[in-house]
Amino acid sequence: MVIVAMALCAPLLAPFSPSNTPAVAAPVLGVPTSVAAPLDAGSVAIRADAIWLGDGRVVEKGTLLLSDGRIADVGTNVSVPSGTQVIELKGTITAGLIALHGYSGAPNEMVDGTRPSMPESKLRFAFDPSHYDFEDARKSGITTIVLTPPAEGVAPGITAVVKTAGGTMLSDAAHLSLVFTADGLVSNRKPTSIAGAMAMMEEMFAQPRGSVALAAEGKLPCLFETTTKPDIQRAIDFAGRHKLTGAIHGAALAGELAESIHDAKLSVIVPVIEIGKERRALVSVAELAKKDVRFGFGLDSPWNHPSELRLGAAMCVREGLDSAKAWSALTSDAARIAGVDARVGRIDRGLDADVVLWSGNPLDLGSRIVAVYVDGVRVVGGDR
């Protein structure tokens, strides 16, 4: 273990000692026992070779101070209150990774084939924080997942943004999912064609109600589900007609339309990149970065392994994606796309203490995860 608990260790931090832990910052719903005890979001200072802040800046030989579930301070000149536990890390600290498209912990939400349109169905109701999927995610450094409805029918539901430990829900309504891909059509239920789906969607937005109205007013971003470039084109046109904001997910070659996407002020969620992914798709991701399109990575966990999030980014870097952009896509840009950048995605004062301790450069797949903190609680690594 690279963690070396150093001097200054206070007499054991009592889980609920008043001086250390006035309150847990985040709401806790049904916390899984393996993570819960002791739910000690006290203070810890971590000194590391490098701290990646998530906006491209790196603090060399810096200190990160976590306190009461928040990032209290970061920099080279951090004053560590006496009695704070200090950890020395030979490696790098980053913000926790964010998977923008997944089904983890919502195991029964994969298919709802009865109705083509359920714009009011909310994934937050399907969230099971004790589900074992989240442990896998945490072990791969993922601290936040956007739970999405499957891309079926026309408007399958509303996404939720959750943390992988502690049961925290960061957003109970992040996007309205709209489906532009023929993959979401079935032959025994209306609509059965792309044109039919578009007609239904237009009808929905002609007299918007509920979530659709919020989206039309620009108060709720949309998640545009696509597979092909024509799907993206239709999504861009539709977004333009109805002044919608949000992110396009699913088309591996989105980068080949980077300019149009940029002009439409939309973001991109790159679908999971598996081993053997065609090179053209990887180059296309690099193209998004070059054209200044904000993007992050989807995962579609648990059907893909959480380690594929970082693997996909590394594969894109090999094909020319700028490393700093790749890391932003996994953290800060992803947080913006999920609408939770005020809480997570970067290392900055006041943000949630969701951080990962790596043994080396996080973009080297050979670097190991030494520890993961969510809301200041160590959920992976060390002797929890």
Place this chain on the structure above:
Amino acid sequence: MHTLMGRFTLALSAAVLQPVVLASSAVEGQEAPASPAASSTPSETIFIRGEHVITRPGTVIDDAQVLVRNGRIVAVGKDLPMPEGAREVSGTWICAGFIDPWAAIGIAPESLGEAGGTPATRSTDSVDPYNFDHLRRDALRAGVTTARVQIGAGARVGGIGTIVRLAPTTKREDMVVLPDSNVWMTIGLSQGNQMSFDAQGDFAGFGSRAMDPFERLESVDRLLQMIQAGKNYLVQKNEYKHELEAWQKTIAEKEAELEKDAKKAKKDREKAEKDATEKGKKFEEKKYKEDKKPTPPRFDEDNEVLARVADGGLPLIVHANRVAEIRALLSGSESMGRLRWILAGGAESTFFSRQLAERRIPVLVMPVPMGRNRPDEYESHDLSLAARLKKDGVQVLLGSGGLDPAATRDLPLLAGLAIGAGLDRQAAFDALTLGAARALDVGDRIGSLEAGKDADVLVLDGEPLVSTTRVRFVVAGGRVVVTPEN
């Protein structure tokens, strides 16, 4: 959303039953092309300079050079003079090209799904230097220069595997490094294109389906019987060889004796004939036991191959993952002392680490991330498998899984994942170079940078197997096939 399962099913559904090739030449083995690298490649002289030259796993020479001529490494060392007219390339780190010992690249895709193979079916007949060249180029750009390909990758008996070079070529013989590297068998893999039934017993469609445990263990028995049959065949062949020698010796002795006593023998025979005629009996020529020439065992091409396997001449790679199958394989093969086998997959093999280490059975691990939609036999799959085995002293090899030709490109990243899950970086490097070469009997040809070996050399801008390291140049088959520009 499709994972390995999808690709697996795809590969199998593309199965085309190929005629079993009569492989009398294969069974003799050792028909490696005399000197493929030298035979038809341009005689370019390449001078490679590196700040750190990894000549073999664990051995680094700083500020050294590698000289390549006629497709071979001529010299490795410090302060080598650069020959006039040589092409010079340089980089920070220099090492041997990577080997993917479990690949699907460079072989006709439909042959991967071959389900009717026998031990003598040869992958080398499906080697294809003409199609999917972009995949081989991508693999080279990532530093993978050699791959072991396998016909019938999902079949219980796949056939003979082949080692191919990925450098561009128009000749099949230039591509083949070793036509017969192993025999491949699988135990208990989920089978694609199977009918599945729901709880009520109604037909629920076609898909991948796990074998039931009895079928799996029966497969182990069948595998062991096959090896035993090969062993018996070998015994018969050896017995025949000895009997034939003895017979020839006796005949020769008899002939000499007859020669010596020719007159007496003639007289004796005439007398015996006369006596018989007088007594009205039929004359019967005396038969000699020695007249009975031994008959050879009936030629069987599969048994010829299995005999080599039983005798340790050809490694057997068995793809098996579950505890029950691995246990049965280990106990059943205990008496087959000469058998050299490699366990592929091995998802649950750490239960047998001690035995695997003691019996020097390497495990060929596929460190590919798998989500929950994984085949049944990979239930316990974990990226830390390689690290756990290595810690227990088991030799570990790393491969891309043998079903997706595009995956070979990503083998160095997969090795990175294995490292990230605890595998020592040097062990991973060994697995991708000399370790793989040795396990597949090509350790004298590839896998390290030594004079006399094939010139498969990587020029990198950083340490090998670090994900952020870029491949600058690749020398393969004696030519510079990758440059920073291409």
